[in-house]
Amino acid sequence: MRRLFRKGGSFMGGKIQDISTMQDVLHESMTGLWIIEIEEGCNSRMFADETMLDLLGLTEEASPEECYEHWYRNIDKEYYPVVNSCVDNMIRQGRAEVQYPWQHPVFGRIYIRCGGVAERISEKILRLRGYHQNVTDTIVMRREKEKLEELNEEIVGSLHNLFFAVYRIDMESNSVRAIRVPEDVEEISEEEFSYDLFWDDFARKTLHPSWYEDMKRELSLQHFRELIVEGYDRYTIEGYRKINGEYHYISCNVYFGGKKNWAILALQDTHEQKKREEESRSALKEAYELAQNANKAKSDFLSKMSHDIRTPLNAVIGMTELARLHMDDKERLLYDLEQIGVSSQLLLSLVNEVLDMSKIESGKFELNNSDFNLHELLEEVICLMRTQAEEKKQIFHVSMDELKHERVIGDRARLSQIFLNIMSNACKYTPEGGEIFISVSELSSGNSRLGRYRFVFRDTGIGMSEEYLQHIFEPFSRANDSRISKISGTGLGMGITKNLVQMMGGEIRVESRIGEGSCFTVILELRLQEEKAEEVPELRIQDVDCRGIHILLAEDNELNREIAASLLEVTGACVETAENGKEALEMFRASQPGYYQIIFMDIQMPVMNGYEAVEAIRRLERADASEVVIVAMTANAFAEDVIKSLQAGMNEHLAKPIQPGRMAEVLAKRVLHKM
Template sequence: MNASAGIPYNVLRLSHFTVENALEPILLFDRQGRINRANAVACQYLGYSPSQMNGLHFSDIHPTYAQTQYLELWQSLKQHHTLTVDLPQVRQDGIIRQAEIGMNFVRLDEQEFLCCFVRDVTERSQLDDTLRRISEGTASDIGIDFFQSLVQQLTTTLNVQYAIVTECANVEKTRVRTLAFSVNSNLHENIEYDLAGTPCSIVMKDRDFYFPTDVAANFSQGAGVDSYIGVPIHDKSGEVIGHLAVSDSRPMANHHKYIGILRVLAARSGAEIGRKVAEERLLQIQQQLEDTVTARTLELATAKEEAEAANRAKSDFLATMSHELRTPLNGILGYTQLFKRDPQLSESQQKGIKIMHDCAESLLSLINDVLDLSKIEARKMDVLSEVFYLPELLHNLAQQTQVRAEQKGLSFETQLSGNLPEWVVGDERKLRQVLLNLLGNAVKFTSSGTITFRADWSAGDRSSHADKRASLPTIRFMIEDTGVGIANEQLASIFLPFQQIRESIDFVEGTGLGLSITDQLVRLMNGDLYVSSQAGRGTQFRLSLALPEAPLLPRTNRVTQRSESILGYEGPRKTILVADDGYSTCSIVTSLLRPLGFTIIEASNGQEAVKQAIRHRPDLILLDLVMPHLDGFGALTKIRANPSTGQTKVVAFSARVFEQDRHQSQQAGFDDFVPKPVDLDALLTKIGHHLNLVWQTRPAAHESLVSTASLSSQETNTTPAQLPEIAQLEALYKLASMGDIQGILAQLTTIERDNPAYQSFVDNLRQAAGEFDMRKIRKYLQACLQSL
């Protein structure tokens, strides 16, 4: 700082020559804001003479500044030395021009001034304002909306008649199509046109083009247009993809300045066209995908229909085959059951009948396996929730397996945990089927060593964070053998249907359905089945199944009479109509029921059944579902429609045993359903239930164990006086209910030792125990208990 002058060394120093000869307006203002000096260019620019300029205040030329604000400006410049601002300046004639003013704190003739270097930016400001207004008018628009807003803004803001934005319509770029077309600020229908003979052809060659007048005289296709401005539109790679143009029927002498605006807007248009092309491509791809999905959906729907038709055909085939196979089996099993009731048959004949019956049962089991697989695949197999006695199931399975194991010279071990519940809720039949298959396989594929059957119980995790399944009581089963085992690479295929692992073992009988059905039954019951094995060392299956514990029930509720012990029924004689086109069914049922005191009426088709029902008004009708002339459903409709037979109990017979057949019969109004082959015990149970019968049975004290296909081949002379005490009989019955053969034999040894008078009883029961027929043992013991 120069202390004597108080002026910084870097303050701009001007000479009079510099001020007067400058090419731009220069104004010098003193501390009070009055013009001290203005060069000739400034006087001409503002329209004042030099004498008029002197004494004008800063606010007279710059109306946005009040006089009181000037001192603040002076102080600021004195501190910062330089400032550039855009301000409106008023000419003497009142015209306002926009100026860019460079202000400096200067020194001239040892005096301080605020020096203003003025540059007229009115046109630039107007262009900026024009671009701003167009940009604001199109800022929120995209795609077609942007193009339409753009051409409307151009015609309005630039005050021209026409504005277009286009894109190339062909690869050669000889044609374009408008994306938006404005005429006097109104949108016009888009068009496609040839570039030849138009000023647009020059623009499409990547040139800015301005033609202020006489367009029509210079271009053959320029009729109606006198002036034109156009700029090319580029994509992101610089390729010309369209153009932006404005035109008018009047000359546009000063509109060349708008080329810059059009360039800026063309850049935005290029981005929008690129986005439009990308969207169109995306839509095209999307449409292709939708077309593909539609076609695929149609293919899948067709395939689904074909698969469903195939499944229906398969179900119909299986149902028909089931019917055709079960019908002859009905005759075989029916007559073997009847023959087993005959007390006149010799022991060898009884054994032959038993072999026939067992073979037929095996064939029936095979048919059931195929049907079960079909039901599972069709998702038509239901899981029951019934209360059943678990110890009896497990001990029966263990005893059956022990017999088969001992026949092959195998050791069989049963390890049942003491905490197993007695009564549980679940599907007893499916659980028996699963365990029987796993135990049967263990015997089948083991030639030496031991088979182990374990079962224990877990109460479940009842904590709040445990899932519902984990909170349920679970029973864990394990079947382990020392058989041939399975190689690791073959484990994955053992649960596939119709598969057997035969490479490492001799061929064994079977369809390969067992494990597949077992696995799927476990899944249906929401259980888990795991297998581990080592080739040559054995296999272990582990089954976990949630079986909630049920309240204790009296064990005697489980004991039922077999058909062999029934001699008749109490009360008036009952009439039963048997309608079946198969002779064997009518013959078997008649042979069973007539000796028991029933009056039997037979019919061989549905029409005859309806006539016989109306004529005889039977107490019960056994009606086959598949019959000629009129099937069981049609016959039932007519029977129900007749007032004399409308309330008669009608039980359906059928060799078609799919769930839908049972459901259909129930929906049709049948009172019950009996599958073929007919189980005589089940049939009598249903007859007794629907007719409210009290059965008359053979006295237990004189009951022949042979005549009931029972414990001995010789008639016993056991009388009530020759039976052990009730406590001993109840103990034996409890052991029989648990399937504990060893316990029964031990108890019989004690009875024999303590009282030789019971020898006949002991011999009969011991023979039955040797045959492992627990049901016959329980039946006989029940009869003994009832006789006391």
């Protein structure tokens, strides 16, 4: 006789009767028996038979307390409430059953069905008796079945969504059964019927007459058998079928199954897909042609830009070398320097035009409005252009008598750029001795806060053809004209001009005839100033007195560092330099608080860039870390770059190339006013 339960190393034969035969059956069904005793003031105990020990993954040496702790600890934590509720039900109702996941030390996560009865032994002892069965296989099989049923439903649903008709064809009996019937066909039987009848009675009514015979042959049982012999598992043919009164492209998809004695025929409406593919092909073709044209335009542009950039660059290099040769001839040296300055400005304007067009095309271009005098702005632009015009003996005619409101609000720099682009072209394309007419008039705006202005620029130049006038405002465009082949230009100026005018809410028109000249008309509305703005003379760097001030300059480029340091030293300041952001950080960290009054910080530097250096300085735990003035000194000159500098902790932003007047303003504003 085999005793069922044990306590420690000794079996509890008196607790349960001899049921060894039944125990063998339970063992085969992976069902163990247990007794749990819950006693006040003591750890709970579990007495398990051999099968129960196997199911728990324990040996006979485990004590009842260890057995209980092992069982309870490995219950899935989310199921503790469920198991505890089952115990409560055993106590209240006498018996209960529960199912829960359990973590087996060897097999991992398994599923357990557990049930039992409860009895009160004494006031302090409650005894539970029950079974513990591994039902993992049953649970897994049920879940797999549920998944297969769900998958089957999804497949059927997908078939219904993907195909408007589905048929099962029995190739041995030459019969067909409709799984899904087209909405426009009502008379097809739900039972099996002849595949020949399917073609002669149903398919003939809906398939396009010119496709019927070919499709009947391609989808015949004889052809199916040939395909199977050749090793095909599926086959597709396209045709035309009438759907909702019009013929649509359809795809007939055949899938061979079983022992290749049956097939699934699924019909799919691909009309919209075919239309989209055709539209996509047309769009791709159009995009390809546009890309080819754009590439050609950009190739032409790069070729011209190479020439136009090299011209002033060669002048800078050449005149620099000449300046070295004429160091003792002050007059000749000044001339060489002036020519270097002119060429540098031309080179800068070429670069700016390319950058402007890039910003405009990306949608990141912003206008910066300020107060200015329109009459003075026009005078400045005309003054700049007179020098160029005088070299070609051109005559300027200017009329600005009809301006009622001169003090306006707008983007002064960009408005000047518009005028310079148009007037520069007028000078470039007008022969020697020609005339250029500029007239400015104020029109009625109908709004007391707005001024409406018309700017007309007319010349007696070479003019443009009707064909080129259609493309004059396109990027990279230049007239294919031998008369202008030696005139420098990017082909971007007029494109930028039109975009700027449109961004300001204005309009631009052009009229021209070959040999008679061109006329550009710009109409803009500008806000009027309410009060007279106080005129402040431009501050010069040599007028700023920074004696006794210590400046830290961080710049990785040796030449730029020398230029910036020289400008700052003109003010009498003590300038110390760093070659990267990390070096600047260490110099500031090593200095006494308040030693540096201002830091000029380049942005793009090796080791540590300007943003990182400024953020590190601001984080230092010293009194002047948050107070010291830091100025971004960078070629990143767009509006978002200014914002990014301020967000990093900088106080001001200087765009390269550095303008001495702007540097003087920063020193006066940020340093001298504190002295």
